[in-house]
Amino acid sequence: MAEVQSPVGSVDRALLILQEIGKHSRGVTLDELATRLGLPKSSLHRLLGALKHRGFAAQPDQGGAYFLGTEMLATAFRFYETMDLRTLVRPLLLRLSEEFAETVHMAMLDGAEVVYLDKVEAVRTITMTSVVGGRNAAHCTGVGKALLAWTHTTDDAVHAWGDRFGPLVAKTRNTIIDPAKLATHLDQIRQRGYALDLEENEPGVRCVAAPVFMGRTTPVAAVSVTALKDRMSPAKMEEIGHGLRRSIAEQV
Template identity: 75%
Template sequence: MGNGQSPVGSVDRALVILQEIGRHGRGVTLDELATRLDIPKSSLHRLLGALKHRGFAAQHEANGPYFVGTELLATAFRFYESMDLRTLIHPLLLRLCEKFRETAHMAVLDGGEVVYLDKVEVPRSITMTSVVGGRNAAHCTGVGKALLAWTYPTDEAIKAWAAQYGPLAAPSRNTITNPAKLAAHMAQVRERGYALDLEENEPGVRCVAVPVFMGRSTPLASVSVTALKDRMPPARFEELGEALCRMVAEHAGTVRPAT
Protein backbone atom coordinates (compact mmCIF):
# COMPACT_ATOMS: atom_id res chain seq x y z
CA MET A 1 0.00 0.00 0.00
CA GLY A 2 1.09 3.55 -0.66
CA ASN A 3 2.74 5.70 1.95
CA GLY A 4 2.33 9.40 2.69
CA GLN A 5 -0.63 11.66 2.16
CA SER A 6 -3.24 10.76 -0.44
CA PRO A 7 -3.45 13.21 -3.37
CA VAL A 8 -7.27 13.25 -3.08
CA GLY A 9 -8.41 13.33 0.54
CA SER A 10 -12.10 12.61 -0.03
CA VAL A 11 -11.35 9.57 -2.18
CA ASP A 12 -8.90 8.31 0.40
CA ARG A 13 -11.50 8.67 3.18
CA ALA A 14 -14.05 6.76 1.10
CA LEU A 15 -11.57 3.94 0.57
CA VAL A 16 -10.69 3.85 4.27
CA ILE A 17 -14.41 3.60 5.05
CA LEU A 18 -14.75 0.63 2.68
CA GLN A 19 -11.74 -1.05 4.27
CA GLU A 20 -13.28 -0.67 7.71
CA ILE A 21 -16.72 -1.89 6.61
CA GLY A 22 -15.01 -4.90 5.08
CA ARG A 23 -13.68 -5.90 8.49
CA HIS A 24 -17.17 -6.34 9.93
CA GLY A 25 -19.13 -9.22 8.45
CA ARG A 26 -22.11 -8.44 10.71
CA GLY A 27 -22.13 -4.79 9.76
CA VAL A 28 -20.88 -1.64 11.46
CA THR A 29 -22.87 1.40 12.61
CA LEU A 30 -22.31 5.05 11.77
CA ASP A 31 -21.25 5.76 15.35
CA GLU A 32 -18.74 2.89 15.30
CA LEU A 33 -17.28 4.07 11.98
CA ALA A 34 -16.99 7.65 13.25
CA THR A 35 -15.16 6.48 16.37
CA ARG A 36 -12.87 4.03 14.62
CA LEU A 37 -11.95 6.33 11.73
CA ASP A 38 -12.05 9.69 13.52
CA ILE A 39 -14.19 11.20 10.75
CA PRO A 40 -16.96 13.71 11.63
CA LYS A 41 -20.37 12.11 11.35
CA SER A 42 -21.59 14.70 8.86
CA SER A 43 -18.71 14.01 6.47
CA LEU A 44 -18.98 10.29 7.09
CA HIS A 45 -22.69 10.30 6.31
CA ARG A 46 -22.12 12.09 2.98
CA LEU A 47 -19.38 9.69 1.94
CA LEU A 48 -21.48 6.68 2.89
CA GLY A 49 -24.33 8.11 0.83
CA ALA A 50 -22.07 8.29 -2.22
CA LEU A 51 -20.86 4.73 -1.66
CA LYS A 52 -24.44 3.51 -1.26
CA HIS A 53 -25.43 5.30 -4.48
CA ARG A 54 -22.85 3.28 -6.42
CA GLY A 55 -23.65 0.03 -4.60
CA PHE A 56 -20.26 -0.15 -2.91
CA ALA A 57 -21.86 0.11 0.53
CA ALA A 58 -25.27 -1.07 1.71
CA GLN A 59 -27.61 -0.26 4.58
CA HIS A 60 -30.54 -2.63 4.72
CA GLU A 61 -32.65 -0.65 7.16
CA ALA A 62 -32.90 2.99 8.21
CA ASN A 63 -30.27 3.84 10.83
CA GLY A 64 -29.04 0.26 10.60
CA PRO A 65 -25.48 -1.01 10.23
CA TYR A 66 -23.51 -0.66 7.02
CA PHE A 67 -22.26 -3.58 4.95
CA VAL A 68 -20.07 -4.05 1.88
CA GLY A 69 -22.30 -3.47 -1.13
CA THR A 70 -23.05 -6.00 -3.84
CA GLU A 71 -21.45 -3.87 -6.56
CA LEU A 72 -18.12 -3.89 -4.73
CA LEU A 73 -18.32 -7.68 -4.46
CA ALA A 74 -19.35 -7.99 -8.11
CA THR A 75 -16.44 -5.78 -9.20
CA ALA A 76 -13.98 -7.91 -7.23
CA PHE A 77 -15.39 -11.16 -8.59
CA ARG A 78 -15.36 -9.88 -12.18
CA PHE A 79 -11.73 -8.94 -11.71
CA TYR A 80 -10.76 -12.36 -10.34
CA GLU A 81 -12.66 -14.19 -13.08
CA SER A 82 -10.85 -12.27 -15.84
CA MET A 83 -7.51 -11.83 -14.08
CA ASP A 84 -4.42 -12.74 -16.11
CA LEU A 85 -1.79 -13.56 -13.52
CA ARG A 86 1.04 -13.40 -16.01
CA THR A 87 0.08 -9.90 -17.13
CA LEU A 88 -0.25 -8.73 -13.54
CA ILE A 89 2.96 -10.23 -12.19
CA HIS A 90 5.32 -10.00 -15.19
CA PRO A 91 6.31 -6.38 -14.35
CA LEU A 92 7.29 -7.57 -10.87
CA LEU A 93 9.50 -10.30 -12.34
CA LEU A 94 11.19 -7.70 -14.53
CA ARG A 95 11.88 -5.59 -11.43
CA LEU A 96 13.26 -8.58 -9.51
CA CYS A 97 15.50 -9.60 -12.39
CA GLU A 98 16.79 -6.06 -12.82
CA LYS A 99 17.40 -5.51 -9.11
CA PHE A 100 19.11 -8.81 -8.29
CA ARG A 101 20.54 -9.69 -11.73
CA GLU A 102 19.25 -13.23 -11.36
CA THR A 103 16.47 -15.32 -12.92
CA ALA A 104 12.96 -14.65 -11.62
CA HIS A 105 10.06 -17.13 -11.76
CA MET A 106 6.31 -17.10 -11.20
CA ALA A 107 4.41 -20.34 -10.58
CA VAL A 108 1.07 -21.71 -9.39
CA LEU A 109 0.22 -24.86 -7.47
CA ASP A 110 -1.45 -27.76 -9.26
CA GLY A 111 -1.90 -30.71 -6.94
CA GLY A 112 1.52 -32.06 -6.08
CA GLU A 113 3.34 -29.93 -8.61
CA VAL A 114 4.02 -26.34 -9.53
CA VAL A 115 3.40 -25.01 -13.02
CA TYR A 116 5.68 -22.19 -14.19
CA LEU A 117 3.62 -19.42 -15.78
CA ASP A 118 6.43 -16.93 -16.35
CA LYS A 119 10.19 -16.61 -16.22
CA VAL A 120 12.58 -13.69 -16.77
CA GLU A 121 16.25 -14.49 -17.28
CA VAL A 122 19.41 -12.44 -17.23
CA PRO A 123 22.00 -12.82 -20.04
CA ARG A 124 24.30 -14.87 -17.81
CA SER A 125 21.41 -17.14 -16.82
CA ILE A 126 22.09 -20.75 -16.00
CA THR A 127 20.34 -23.70 -17.60
CA MET A 128 17.53 -24.92 -15.36
CA THR A 129 14.71 -27.43 -15.60
CA SER A 130 12.13 -24.67 -15.20
CA VAL A 131 10.42 -23.60 -18.43
CA VAL A 132 7.22 -21.65 -18.94
CA GLY A 133 4.45 -24.22 -18.94
CA GLY A 134 6.73 -26.80 -17.33
CA ARG A 135 6.29 -28.56 -14.01
CA ASN A 136 8.34 -29.54 -10.99
CA ALA A 137 7.49 -31.21 -7.70
CA ALA A 138 6.15 -28.64 -5.24
CA HIS A 139 7.89 -29.89 -2.10
CA CYS A 140 11.43 -29.40 -3.42
CA THR A 141 11.13 -26.03 -5.17
CA GLY A 142 11.15 -22.57 -3.61
CA VAL A 143 8.01 -21.50 -5.47
CA GLY A 144 6.31 -24.73 -4.44
CA LYS A 145 7.18 -24.40 -0.78
CA ALA A 146 5.96 -20.79 -0.73
CA LEU A 147 2.61 -22.03 -2.07
CA LEU A 148 2.35 -25.11 0.13
CA ALA A 149 3.17 -23.31 3.37
CA TRP A 150 0.10 -21.06 3.18
CA THR A 151 -2.24 -23.21 1.09
CA TYR A 152 -1.88 -25.94 3.73
CA PRO A 153 -1.25 -23.82 6.84
CA THR A 154 -1.03 -26.55 9.51
CA ASP A 155 1.14 -29.61 10.14
CA GLU A 156 -1.90 -31.84 9.68
CA ALA A 157 -2.80 -30.22 6.35
CA ILE A 158 0.75 -30.62 5.00
CA LYS A 159 0.86 -34.27 6.08
CA ALA A 160 -2.51 -34.89 4.40
CA TRP A 161 -1.20 -33.25 1.22
CA ALA A 162 1.92 -35.44 1.33
CA ALA A 163 -0.22 -38.55 1.83
CA GLN A 164 -2.37 -37.62 -1.16
CA TYR A 165 0.50 -36.86 -3.53
CA GLY A 166 3.24 -39.06 -2.10
CA PRO A 167 5.55 -40.79 -2.03
CA LEU A 168 7.50 -37.57 -2.38
CA ALA A 169 10.19 -37.65 -5.05
CA ALA A 170 13.83 -36.97 -4.19
CA PRO A 171 15.54 -35.28 -7.15
CA SER A 172 18.55 -34.48 -4.96
CA ARG A 173 20.05 -35.68 -1.70
CA ASN A 174 18.90 -32.44 -0.03
CA THR A 175 15.21 -32.99 -0.79
CA ILE A 176 12.86 -33.35 2.19
CA THR A 177 10.68 -36.41 1.56
CA ASN A 178 9.49 -37.24 5.08
CA PRO A 179 5.99 -35.74 5.64
CA ALA A 180 6.64 -34.88 9.30
CA LYS A 181 9.93 -33.15 8.48
CA LEU A 182 8.25 -31.34 5.59
CA ALA A 183 5.48 -30.11 7.93
CA ALA A 184 8.06 -28.79 10.39
CA HIS A 185 9.92 -27.13 7.53
CA MET A 186 6.73 -25.45 6.29
CA ALA A 187 6.19 -24.02 9.78
CA GLN A 188 9.65 -22.42 9.51
CA VAL A 189 8.74 -21.00 6.09
CA ARG A 190 5.61 -19.38 7.50
CA GLU A 191 7.53 -17.98 10.47
CA ARG A 192 10.19 -16.24 8.39
CA GLY A 193 7.85 -15.30 5.52
CA TYR A 194 9.78 -16.78 2.61
CA ALA A 195 10.84 -20.20 1.30
CA LEU A 196 14.27 -21.50 0.34
CA ASP A 197 15.32 -24.14 -2.16
CA LEU A 198 18.80 -25.18 -1.12
CA GLU A 199 19.76 -27.40 -4.05
CA GLU A 200 16.72 -29.57 -3.33
CA ASN A 201 15.48 -29.63 -6.90
CA GLU A 202 18.72 -29.16 -8.85
CA PRO A 203 22.30 -29.53 -7.58
CA GLY A 204 24.12 -26.22 -7.47
CA VAL A 205 20.94 -24.14 -7.78
CA ARG A 206 19.34 -22.15 -4.94
CA CYS A 207 16.35 -19.87 -4.78
CA VAL A 208 14.32 -17.67 -2.47
CA ALA A 209 10.54 -17.49 -3.00
CA VAL A 210 7.51 -15.74 -1.53
CA PRO A 211 3.74 -16.17 -1.99
CA VAL A 212 1.51 -13.70 -3.82
CA PHE A 213 -1.94 -13.46 -2.20
CA MET A 214 -3.73 -10.80 -4.25
CA GLY A 215 -6.14 -10.18 -1.37
CA ARG A 216 -6.95 -13.84 -0.71
CA SER A 217 -6.29 -15.92 2.38
CA THR A 218 -4.35 -18.46 0.31
CA PRO A 219 -1.79 -17.55 -2.35
CA LEU A 220 -2.71 -17.39 -6.02
CA ALA A 221 0.92 -17.71 -7.09
CA SER A 222 4.48 -17.39 -5.87
CA VAL A 223 7.56 -15.67 -7.22
CA SER A 224 11.24 -16.48 -6.78
CA VAL A 225 14.78 -15.36 -7.44
CA THR A 226 17.07 -18.20 -8.52
CA ALA A 227 20.86 -18.34 -8.78
CA LEU A 228 23.86 -20.62 -8.66
CA LYS A 229 24.86 -21.41 -5.07
CA ASP A 230 28.09 -19.38 -5.47
CA ARG A 231 25.97 -16.28 -6.10
CA MET A 232 23.51 -17.07 -3.32
CA PRO A 233 25.45 -17.79 -0.11
CA PRO A 234 23.56 -18.16 3.20
CA ALA A 235 24.40 -14.56 4.09
CA ARG A 236 22.24 -13.44 1.19
CA PHE A 237 19.09 -15.42 2.10
CA GLU A 238 17.62 -12.95 4.58
CA GLU A 239 18.39 -9.93 2.41
CA LEU A 240 16.70 -11.52 -0.60
CA GLY A 241 13.77 -12.87 1.41
CA GLU A 242 12.96 -9.55 3.04
CA ALA A 243 13.38 -7.66 -0.24
CA LEU A 244 11.11 -10.10 -2.05
CA CYS A 245 8.42 -9.79 0.61
CA ARG A 246 8.59 -6.01 0.41
CA MET A 247 8.52 -5.85 -3.38
CA VAL A 248 5.62 -8.31 -3.65
CA ALA A 249 3.64 -6.33 -1.08
CA GLU A 250 4.30 -3.10 -2.98
CA HIS A 251 3.34 -4.65 -6.32
CA ALA A 252 0.33 -6.72 -5.30
CA GLY A 253 -0.92 -4.34 -2.60
CA THR A 254 -1.54 -7.18 -0.17
CA VAL A 255 -0.51 -8.10 3.32
CA ARG A 256 0.31 -11.70 4.20
CA PRO A 257 -2.28 -13.28 6.54
CA ALA A 258 -1.23 -13.72 10.14
CA THR A 259 0.12 -17.15 11.07
Protein backbone atom coordinates (compact mmCIF):
# COMPACT_ATOMS: atom_id res chain seq x y z
CA MET A 1 0.00 0.00 0.00
CA ALA A 2 1.39 3.40 -0.98
CA GLU A 3 2.44 5.70 1.83
CA VAL A 4 -0.02 8.52 2.49
CA GLN A 5 1.60 11.86 1.69
CA SER A 6 1.61 14.59 4.31
CA PRO A 7 -0.68 17.52 3.40
CA VAL A 8 2.06 20.00 4.36
CA GLY A 9 5.45 18.89 3.10
CA SER A 10 7.60 21.36 5.03
CA VAL A 11 5.93 20.45 8.34
CA ASP A 12 6.38 16.77 7.59
CA ARG A 13 10.08 17.28 6.85
CA ALA A 14 10.54 19.23 10.09
CA LEU A 15 8.94 16.37 12.05
CA LEU A 16 11.16 13.83 10.28
CA ILE A 17 14.18 15.91 11.28
CA LEU A 18 13.11 15.88 14.94
CA GLN A 19 12.50 12.13 14.82
CA GLU A 20 15.96 11.55 13.37
CA ILE A 21 17.72 13.86 15.84
CA GLY A 22 15.93 12.03 18.66
CA LYS A 23 17.66 8.80 17.64
CA HIS A 24 21.14 10.21 18.33
CA SER A 25 21.91 10.98 21.96
CA ARG A 26 25.37 12.23 20.97
CA GLY A 27 24.07 14.51 18.26
CA VAL A 28 23.93 14.27 14.48
CA THR A 29 25.58 16.51 11.87
CA LEU A 30 24.00 18.31 8.93
CA ASP A 31 25.71 15.94 6.48
CA GLU A 32 24.44 12.89 8.40
CA LEU A 33 20.90 14.26 8.48
CA ALA A 34 20.99 14.99 4.75
CA THR A 35 22.14 11.46 4.01
CA ARG A 36 19.69 9.74 6.35
CA LEU A 37 16.67 11.81 5.30
CA GLY A 38 17.52 12.27 1.64
CA LEU A 39 17.03 16.03 1.84
CA PRO A 40 19.09 18.78 0.18
CA LYS A 41 21.41 20.40 2.69
CA SER A 42 20.19 23.89 1.76
CA SER A 43 16.53 23.21 2.63
CA LEU A 44 17.56 21.07 5.59
CA HIS A 45 19.64 23.95 6.95
CA ARG A 46 16.66 26.33 6.69
CA LEU A 47 14.35 23.92 8.52
CA LEU A 48 16.94 23.38 11.24
CA GLY A 49 17.23 27.14 11.61
CA ALA A 50 13.47 27.40 12.22
CA LEU A 51 13.58 24.55 14.74
CA LYS A 52 16.52 26.19 16.53
CA HIS A 53 14.65 29.52 16.61
CA ARG A 54 11.74 27.88 18.46
CA GLY A 55 14.02 25.86 20.74
CA PHE A 56 13.04 22.46 19.33
CA ALA A 57 16.57 21.83 18.04
CA ALA A 58 19.92 22.92 19.42
CA GLN A 59 23.44 23.26 18.02
CA PRO A 60 25.81 24.01 20.91
CA ASP A 61 28.84 24.47 18.63
CA GLN A 62 28.72 26.49 15.43
CA GLY A 63 28.85 24.00 12.55
CA GLY A 64 28.66 21.10 15.00
CA ALA A 65 26.14 18.40 15.75
CA TYR A 66 22.43 18.98 16.32
CA PHE A 67 20.49 17.83 19.38
CA LEU A 68 16.88 18.02 20.50
CA GLY A 69 16.30 21.44 22.06
CA THR A 70 15.08 22.23 25.53
CA GLU A 71 11.68 23.41 24.26
CA MET A 72 11.08 19.99 22.72
CA LEU A 73 11.64 18.35 26.09
CA ALA A 74 9.74 21.04 28.00
CA THR A 75 6.72 20.66 25.73
CA ALA A 76 6.71 16.90 26.22
CA PHE A 77 7.01 17.19 30.00
CA ARG A 78 4.26 19.83 30.16
CA PHE A 79 2.02 17.52 28.20
CA TYR A 80 2.65 14.55 30.49
CA GLU A 81 2.17 16.66 33.61
CA THR A 82 -1.21 17.96 32.49
CA MET A 83 -2.57 15.14 30.32
CA ASP A 84 -5.89 13.55 31.16
CA LEU A 85 -5.19 9.84 30.81
CA ARG A 86 -8.87 9.00 30.82
CA THR A 87 -9.53 11.26 27.82
CA LEU A 88 -6.52 9.97 25.91
CA VAL A 89 -7.15 6.27 26.50
CA ARG A 90 -10.97 6.27 26.37
CA PRO A 91 -11.09 5.70 22.55
CA LEU A 92 -8.89 2.63 23.01
CA LEU A 93 -11.20 1.23 25.69
CA LEU A 94 -14.25 1.71 23.48
CA ARG A 95 -12.49 0.02 20.58
CA LEU A 96 -11.44 -2.95 22.70
CA SER A 97 -14.89 -3.35 24.25
CA GLU A 98 -16.44 -3.40 20.80
CA GLU A 99 -13.83 -5.78 19.39
CA PHE A 100 -14.03 -8.36 22.18
CA ALA A 101 -17.55 -7.66 23.50
CA GLU A 102 -16.29 -7.76 27.09
CA THR A 103 -15.74 -5.32 29.95
CA VAL A 104 -12.59 -3.20 29.65
CA HIS A 105 -10.69 -1.40 32.44
CA MET A 106 -7.91 1.16 32.72
CA ALA A 107 -5.98 1.48 35.97
CA MET A 108 -2.81 3.02 37.39
CA LEU A 109 -0.46 1.77 40.09
CA ASP A 110 -0.51 3.36 43.56
CA GLY A 111 1.83 1.54 45.89
CA ALA A 112 0.39 -1.91 46.59
CA GLU A 113 -2.88 -1.18 44.83
CA VAL A 114 -4.34 -0.26 41.48
CA VAL A 115 -6.77 2.62 41.08
CA TYR A 116 -9.38 2.22 38.35
CA LEU A 117 -9.47 5.32 36.15
CA ASP A 118 -12.06 4.15 33.63
CA LYS A 119 -14.31 1.21 32.81
CA VAL A 120 -16.42 0.31 29.78
CA GLU A 121 -19.10 -2.24 30.59
CA ALA A 122 -19.93 -4.96 28.11
CA VAL A 123 -23.54 -5.58 27.07
CA ARG A 124 -23.32 -8.95 28.85
CA THR A 125 -22.07 -7.35 32.05
CA ILE A 126 -20.76 -9.31 35.01
CA THR A 127 -20.59 -8.47 38.70
CA MET A 128 -17.09 -7.37 39.70
CA THR A 129 -15.47 -5.47 42.55
CA SER A 130 -13.95 -2.92 40.15
CA VAL A 131 -15.49 0.56 40.01
CA VAL A 132 -14.08 3.82 38.66
CA GLY A 133 -12.14 5.41 41.50
CA GLY A 134 -12.04 2.11 43.38
CA ARG A 135 -9.02 0.04 44.30
CA ASN A 136 -7.82 -3.55 44.23
CA ALA A 137 -4.60 -5.26 45.23
CA ALA A 138 -1.97 -5.05 42.49
CA HIS A 139 -0.45 -8.51 42.96
CA CYS A 140 -3.64 -10.40 42.09
CA THR A 141 -5.19 -8.32 39.27
CA GLY A 142 -4.31 -8.36 35.60
CA VAL A 143 -3.82 -4.60 35.42
CA GLY A 144 -1.80 -4.69 38.63
CA LYS A 145 0.55 -7.40 37.46
CA ALA A 146 1.01 -5.69 34.08
CA LEU A 147 2.01 -2.51 35.92
CA LEU A 148 4.24 -4.29 38.42
CA ALA A 149 6.03 -6.29 35.72
CA TRP A 150 7.29 -3.19 33.91
CA THR A 151 7.67 -0.96 36.98
CA HIS A 152 9.73 -3.39 39.09
CA THR A 153 11.79 -5.14 36.46
CA THR A 154 14.23 -7.15 38.61
CA ASP A 155 13.82 -9.83 41.27
CA ASP A 156 15.41 -7.52 43.84
CA ALA A 157 12.97 -4.74 42.99
CA VAL A 158 9.99 -7.10 43.35
CA HIS A 159 11.30 -8.38 46.70
CA ALA A 160 11.78 -4.79 47.90
CA TRP A 161 8.20 -3.98 46.85
CA GLY A 162 6.96 -7.11 48.63
CA ASP A 163 8.90 -6.22 51.80
CA ARG A 164 7.43 -2.74 51.77
CA PHE A 165 3.81 -3.70 51.19
CA GLY A 166 3.65 -7.30 52.43
CA PRO A 167 2.54 -9.65 53.56
CA LEU A 168 0.56 -10.15 50.36
CA VAL A 169 -3.00 -11.29 50.94
CA ALA A 170 -4.59 -14.26 49.15
CA LYS A 171 -7.88 -13.15 47.59
CA THR A 172 -8.54 -16.62 46.13
CA ARG A 173 -6.75 -19.96 46.17
CA ASN A 174 -4.99 -18.93 42.94
CA THR A 175 -3.45 -15.71 44.31
CA ILE A 176 0.35 -15.58 44.26
CA ILE A 177 1.48 -14.29 47.65
CA ASP A 178 5.13 -15.41 47.78
CA PRO A 179 7.42 -12.58 46.54
CA ALA A 180 9.87 -15.03 44.95
CA LYS A 181 7.10 -16.74 42.98
CA LEU A 182 5.65 -13.36 42.08
CA ALA A 183 9.03 -12.18 40.76
CA THR A 184 9.27 -15.25 38.52
CA HIS A 185 5.69 -14.73 37.40
CA LEU A 186 6.31 -11.06 36.51
CA ASP A 187 9.34 -12.06 34.46
CA GLN A 188 7.12 -14.44 32.49
CA ILE A 189 4.66 -11.58 31.92
CA ARG A 190 7.43 -9.39 30.48
CA GLN A 191 8.48 -12.19 28.15
CA ARG A 192 4.88 -12.79 27.04
CA GLY A 193 4.05 -9.10 26.71
CA TYR A 194 0.80 -9.17 28.67
CA ALA A 195 -0.53 -10.30 32.05
CA LEU A 196 -3.20 -12.86 32.94
CA ASP A 197 -5.51 -12.94 35.94
CA LEU A 198 -6.61 -16.57 36.29
CA GLU A 199 -9.24 -16.11 38.97
CA GLU A 200 -6.63 -14.63 41.29
CA ASN A 201 -8.76 -11.68 42.42
CA GLU A 202 -12.31 -12.98 42.04
CA PRO A 203 -13.50 -16.59 41.62
CA GLY A 204 -14.91 -17.24 38.16
CA VAL A 205 -13.44 -14.05 36.63
CA ARG A 206 -10.43 -13.91 34.31
CA CYS A 207 -8.74 -11.05 32.53
CA VAL A 208 -5.92 -10.14 30.17
CA ALA A 209 -4.00 -6.89 30.67
CA ALA A 210 -1.19 -4.95 29.01
CA PRO A 211 0.78 -1.81 29.94
CA VAL A 212 0.39 1.64 28.41
CA PHE A 213 3.68 3.58 28.30
CA MET A 214 2.90 6.87 26.53
CA GLY A 215 6.58 7.23 25.62
CA ARG A 216 7.87 6.56 29.13
CA THR A 217 10.13 3.74 30.32
CA THR A 218 7.62 2.68 32.97
CA PRO A 219 3.89 2.35 32.31
CA VAL A 220 1.52 5.19 33.14
CA ALA A 221 -1.45 2.83 33.15
CA ALA A 222 -2.61 -0.63 32.16
CA VAL A 223 -5.64 -1.76 30.18
CA SER A 224 -7.49 -5.05 30.64
CA VAL A 225 -10.25 -7.12 29.07
CA THR A 226 -12.29 -9.02 31.69
CA ALA A 227 -14.86 -11.82 31.38
CA LEU A 228 -16.27 -14.90 33.08
CA LYS A 229 -13.91 -17.88 32.90
CA ASP A 230 -16.30 -19.74 30.57
CA ARG A 231 -15.62 -17.08 27.93
CA MET A 232 -11.87 -16.95 28.62
CA SER A 233 -10.28 -20.12 27.30
CA PRO A 234 -6.46 -20.17 27.00
CA ALA A 235 -6.78 -19.66 23.24
CA LYS A 236 -9.15 -16.73 23.71
CA MET A 237 -6.86 -15.12 26.29
CA GLU A 238 -3.90 -15.43 23.92
CA GLU A 239 -5.96 -13.83 21.13
CA ILE A 240 -6.95 -10.96 23.43
CA GLY A 241 -3.38 -10.52 24.66
CA HIS A 242 -2.02 -10.07 21.15
CA GLY A 243 -4.98 -7.82 20.28
CA LEU A 244 -4.35 -5.66 23.33
CA ARG A 245 -0.70 -5.14 22.48
CA ARG A 246 -1.51 -4.34 18.85
CA SER A 247 -4.29 -1.89 19.71
CA ILE A 248 -2.21 -0.08 22.34
CA ALA A 249 0.71 0.28 19.92
CA GLU A 250 -1.58 1.65 17.20
CA GLN A 251 -3.64 4.05 19.28
CA VAL A 252 -1.65 5.43 22.23
